[in-house]
Amino acid sequence: xxxxxxxxxLMTAIFLVALILxxxxxGGALNGLGGGSGANSFLSARGTGNLxxxxxxxxxxxxxxxxxxxxxxxxxxxxxxxxxxDSVPATQNVPQVxxxxxxx
Numbered sequence: 001x002x003x004x005x006x007x008x009x010l011m012t013a014i015f016l017v018a019l020i021l022x023x024x025x026x027g028g029a030l031n032g033l034g035g036g037s038g039a040n041s042f043l044s045a046r047g048t049g050n051l052x053x054x055x056x057x058x059x060x061x062x063x064x065x066x067x068x069x070x071x072x073x074x075x076x077x078x079x080x081x082x083x084x085x086d087s088v089p090a091t092q093n094v095p096q097v098x099x100x101x102x103x104x
Contacts, residue, residue, distance in 0.1 A: 009066040016059040
């Protein structure tokens, strides 16, 4: 179950990044690269922008849901685990400095 959730989570994250990069920039910073508001923009249609916006919102929701589901799933699996802080000894052992005999 955990591996299926993890694969869905990773694929959602990859698709979400791709969708965000495909969207048209709001500013004019990418005008020369085809991402700005020029007439020859790659994604200049308004319908395409609305579709990408909806898909981004849906994928972001799926990403949050899988994040919460993974955290609940792995929390339930680690009930008997010992914390690293609990396994550290409370007292600190300081090594003794070796004494060198004085020559007479």
